[in-house]
Amino acid sequence: MKYDGYIQSSDYEDLYFDVIQPNIINLNLLFAGFKPVKNKHYLELGFGMGRSLLTHAVSNEGYFVGTDFNENQVAFAKNICEQAKISNLTLYADSFEQLLERFRKMKANGEEVGFDFIVLHGIYCWVNEENRQIILSIIKEFLREGGVVYISYNCLPGRATNMDARHIFKLYSQKKHTENFDKIFSFTEKFAQLEPENTINKNILDTINTHRHSHPIYRVHEFLCDSWYLPYFSDMTETMKNLGGGGDLNYICECVLAYHFKNFTPKQENFLAQINDVIFKEQMKDFILNKQFRYDLYGRRLTKLSKKRIDNYLFEAQFVLLDYPTSQTFEGCEENLKWAYIELISKLEGEDFAPKKAKKLLAGLNTDKKVFFSLLINLMTLNLVGICVPNTTHKIDEVKFYNHSLLKEQKLSQEYIFACALTGGGISLDSLERAFLNHYFNENQMNLEELFERIYQDENFHFHDANNQACKDRESVFTQLSLHYKKFLRRLPILMKLEMF
Numbered sequence: 001m002k003y004d005g006y007i008q009s010s011d012y013e014d015l016y017f018d019v020i021q022p023n024i025i026n027l028n029l030l031f032a033g034f035k036p037v038k039n040k041h042y043l044e045l046g047f048g049m050g051r052s053l054l055t056h057a058v059s060n061e062g063y064f065v066g067t068d069f070n071e072n073q074v075a076f077a078k079n080i081c082e083q084a085k086i087s088n089l090t091l092y093a094d095s096f097e098q099l100l101e102r103f104r105k106m107k108a109n110g111e112e113v114g115f116d117f118i119v120l121h122g123i124y125c126w127v128n129e130e131n132r133q134i135i136l137s138i139i140k141e142f143l144r145e146g147g148v149v150y151i152s153y154n155c156l157p158g159r160a161t162n163m164d165a166r167h168i169f170k171l172y173s174q175k176k177h178t179e180n181f182d183k184i185f186s187f188t189e190k191f192a193q194l195e196p197e198n199t200i201n202k203n204i205l206d207t208i209n210t211h212r213h214s215h216p217i218y219r220v221h222e223f224l225c226d227s228w229y230l231p232y233f234s235d236m237t238e239t240m241k242n243l244g245g246g247g248d249l250n251y252i253c254e255c256v257l258a259y260h261f262k263n264f265t266p267k268q269e270n271f272l273a274q275i276n277d278v279i280f281k282e283q284m285k286d287f288i289l290n291k292q293f294r295y296d297l298y299g300r301r302l303t304k305l306s307k308k309r310i311d312n313y314l315f316e317a318q319f320v321l322l323d324y325p326t327s328q329t330f331e332g333c334e335e336n337l338k339w340a341y342i343e344l345i346s347k348l349e350g351e352d353f354a355p356k357k358a359k360k361l362l363a364g365l366n367t368d369k370k371v372f373f374s375l376l377i378n379l380m381t382l383n384l385v386g387i388c389v390p391n392t393t394h395k396i397d398e399v400k401f402y403n404h405s406l407l408k409e410q411k412l413s414q415e416y417i418f419a420c421a422l423t424g425g426g427i428s429l430d431s432l433e434r435a436f437l438n439h440y441f442n443e444n445q446m447n448l449e450e451l452f453e454r455i456y457q458d459e460n461f462h463f464h465d466a467n468n469q470a471c472k473d474r475e476s477v478f479t480q481l482s483l484h485y486k487k488f489l490r491r492l493p494i495l496m497k498l499e500m501f
């Protein structure tokens with residue numbers, strides 16, 4: 001059967017994940033001590049609505065390929081791809097099995113099929129064993145030497161406490177033929193309340209509470225697939241290592257920039273120091289952190305760099321300002337750190353927001369190299385700073401066309417991910433910024449007063465005043481809109497410098 005136990009009743013959410021951006025994967029490789037992957041033959045398995053893949057293809061040089069067997073989702077992504085005339089993206093509606101066959105046939109016909117990046121986000125645990133093996137075969141046969149795999153998955157030990165709840169959700173859903181989580185939670189909760197102090201029931205109630213307000217589509221896809229495979233990290237590394245096929249796949253690092261700077265308590269550090277084996281140590285960190293989800297990178301014969309070369313790469317990398325912090329961004333930060341952030345942002349602001357090398361940003365700052373990069377990474381995590389693609393890109397015109405088509409297409413109230421060729425990734429603009437941008441580019445169609453009126457009349461917009469009280473009358477909404485507009489005008493030169501429009 002085509003859907004192979006995967007959910008077919010609902011399409012997935014339209015989500016963007018910057019962790020699978022080639023540039024971000026490469027920065028993770030550098031922090032882990034490996035040479036970034038230069039070529040971009042990039043494959044995404046199970047791309048969902050395709051938002052990440054579309055954004056990465058339009059904003060990067062290279063060749064991008066993806067598959068998802070949900071035909072509605074593929075039609076949605078293909079439509080955007082065609083309208084925006086993205087030239088370096090091929091989208092298939094193949095199942096993983098069909099894709100493997102397609103690639104094998106192409107290879108047998110003498111075509112060169114191979115990828116430097118193979119990424120799969122939110123897939124591995126939710127497909128059955130047969131499909132997991134097919135995914136592994138795709139990686140084994142079509143990951144190039146020097147290539148990298150990104151794979152994310154629910155993991156043990158953290159997810160163990162959700163297993164019982166998930167089992168009941170799934171059983172109830174099957175037996176009652178429903179995917180309605182109000183009913184599923186209500187039944188499960190009633191059961192757990194029979195003896196709420198019992199450990200199993202406590203975990204069940206925690207699971208329900210954690211997911212009570214999560215997105216309904218997410219809940220269906222998270223809990224109601226036939227499979228819910230939960231590996232330990234160390235088991236996953238074994239699976240990858242034993243793949244074979246032109247070189248083992250070795251664990252590189254967790255693809256989370258902030259994780260490279262994670263501090264453990266001195267007691268924990270002391271404990272971890274006695275473990276030499278990298279995998280064993282990482283597994284014990286998962287126990288310390290009670291990890292529920294992992295974002296792993298595996299590499300096939302990646303080049304290890306000396307400390308000097310890593311520094312060279314890092315200091316030559318260019319960074320660019322994406323947005324300004326708000327008055328709350330650094331709340332709760334130690335005073336000296338707050339000033340270091342502000343100084344870094346003002347440096348990035350200099351010379352009309354031009355991208356700057358890390359070595360230039362560090363010069364004159366009163367911090368050491370490690371603290372400096374951790375500050376920069378925190379600013380990246382807050383979406384205030386981006387890392388630039390190493391070579392000047394020829395994709396700027398394509399990106400501008402894509403972004404303008406997004407501006408035109410979407411509903412007034414939707415937040416959207418736009419593309420940026422300078423960073424090779426997506427940049428989120430909220431619904432008001434989108435509305436203001438539309439107005440900025442089509443000023444002749446409506447004056448600002450009319451735009452404010454339209455937003456005021458749109459029931460999807462809600463505003464709060466400085467005291468966090470909901471704005472009800474026209475005047476207070478207009479006051480808030482003026483403030484938002486001022487903020488937008490401050491960000492506008494940054495967006496223009498990023499050559500997004």
Ligand SMILES: C[S@@+](CC[C@H](N)C(=O)[O-])C[C@H]1O[C@@H](n2cnc3c(N)ncnc32)[C@H](O)[C@@H]1O
Nearest residue numbers: 006012015046047048068069070095096121122
């Ligand atoms: C949880 S969604 C994740 C989507 C996307 N990667 C994201 O994170 O937004 C899983 C996706 O995998 C696709 N999928 C599941 N099994 C598949 C298979 N055997 N072949 C192709 N696609 C599959 C589903 O259609 C779905 O879009």
